[in-house]
Amino acid sequence: MSTPLVSASRSVTRVLILADAPVLRRGLIGMVNETAGLQAVGTPGEPRRALTLAETAHPDAVIVELGTGRAATLNACRDLRRRFPQIAIVALATSEDPGVVNEALAAGVRGYLLMNTSPTLLGWAVLAARAGRTVVDPQIRRGEGHIEPVSRELTLEVPLTRRESDVLDELIQGQSNRVIGKNLFISEDTVKSHVKAILRKLGARDRAHAVSLVLSARNPAACTCGVHVLTGAPTTSPVSAAPADA
Numbered sequence: 001m002s003t004p005l006v007s008a009s010r011s012v013t014r015v016l017i018l019a020d021a022p023v024l025r026r027g028l029i030g031m032v033n034e035t036a037g038l039q040a041v042g043t044p045g046e047p048r049r050a051l052t053l054a055e056t057a058h059p060d061a062v063i064v065e066l067g068t069g070r071a072a073t074l075n076a077c078r079d080l081r082r083r084f085p086q087i088a089i090v091a092l093a094t095s096e097d098p099g100v101v102n103e104a105l106a107a108g109v110r111g112y113l114l115m116n117t118s119p120t121l122l123g124w125a126v127l128a129a130r131a132g133r134t135v136v137d138p139q140i141r142r143g144e145g146h147i148e149p150v151s152r153e154l155t156l157e158v159p160l161t162r163r164e165s166d167v168l169d170e171l172i173q174g175q176s177n178r179v180i181g182k183n184l185f186i187s188e189d190t191v192k193s194h195v196k197a198i199l200r201k202l203g204a205r206d207r208a209h210a211v212s213l214v215l216s217a218r219n220p221a222a223c224t225c226g227v228h229v230l231t232g233a234p235t236t237s238p239v240s241a242a243p244a245d246a
Contacts, residue, residue, distance in 0.1 A: 013037055013130055013208065016057045017044035018076070019065035019092075028063055028092075035123035037174030050076040054084055061126045066093040066104060066112075074107040081108030088129035092117065096140045105134060113137045123174060124211070131205075131212030158201050167194040172211050 015032045017040060019025045025044040032040040042057025047064050054062065062080060066073050077089050090111030091104055101112050110129035113122060114137045125135045160168065163184075170180040177191045184191075195207065204210035 012039050013126060014039055014041040014058065014060045015126060016040075016042050016053055016059035016062045018047045018050055018053065018062055019044065020046050020067065020069065021065070024065060031119040031122055032063070035119050035174065036176075036179075038123055038126060047073040047076040050080050051083055054080060054087065059087060061088040061090060061130050063090050063092060063122070063126070064109075066091040066095075066109075068094075070095075070100070074104060074109075077104070077107045077109055088126065090122070090125050090129050092122075098140070101136060101140060111135045112140075114139050124172075127174070127208050128212040131209040133212045160198065160201060164194050164198050164201075167191060168198055168210070168214065171195070171198070171207055172214060 015038050017025050017028045017032070019028060029040045029044060032038045041059055042053055045053050047069070050062070050064070064073060064077060073091075077091075080087055080089060088111070089109045090113065091109045092113055092115050093100070093104070094115055095101075096114065104112050110133070111125040112135070113125055116139075117125075117137065121137075128135050163186075166184055167180055170183060175183065177188045177195070180186075180191045181188045198204070199206070199210055202210050202213050204213055
């Protein structure tokens with residue numbers, strides 16, 4: 001039976017770093033802490049210590065190095081998924097082989113990025129994985145090994161207003177309500193009202209889920225974050241914004 005984890009504020013995603021190389025661990029901590037909405041937690045360590053570190057750090061997501069010791073690392077990922085199924089696992093890998101990608105996905109990894117990824121791509125992949133989406137680095141050749149991404153778009157019965165669209169853009173960047181209010185010159189209470197309306201219209205559970213839905217709705221080739229979201233849903237119409245302000 002899984003041990004429940006204690007989650008921090010829903011506006012912050014707690015991330016545990018698992019990598020064999022201390023230099024890589026330090027670099028990933030910096031990338032995570034410099035990304036709005038993410039916070040590195042616990043003591044970073046090797047993937048073989050995954051369960052012990054997860055029990056003490058209570059993360060929402062885990063970033064794991066998938067390099068030379070791939071078999072042992074994937075076993076650690078399987079153990080994490082069995083013990084803590086709510087944790088989103090994002091792998092930073094050295095291989096572009098679609099077979100390796102599929103092996104990682106089968107082990108419970110929900111984000112597969114190459115080592116030269118950007119902080120922005122890493123942060124958005126963590127959010128998407130936490131919301132239940134599967135993402136694969138766009139640098140990996142598509143159409144091989146059954147990992148070709150399919151874009152999923154959203155149709156809203158009630159479209160977003162222009163102001164809600166502005167707030168949604170800020171959410172995608174991982175901004176807090178306070179920062180959104182400052183950037184858009186509105187109060188935090190007004191921001192909260194817009195966020196509630198956005199979640200309702202998107203049918204999203206929370207902010208991370210809303211971000212994931214929008215990222216998966218955008219054409220992977222044109223998506224500024226570069227994340228390919230794997231989904232088998234049919235393509236419909238994109239999210240649209242009404243011309244009126246909120």
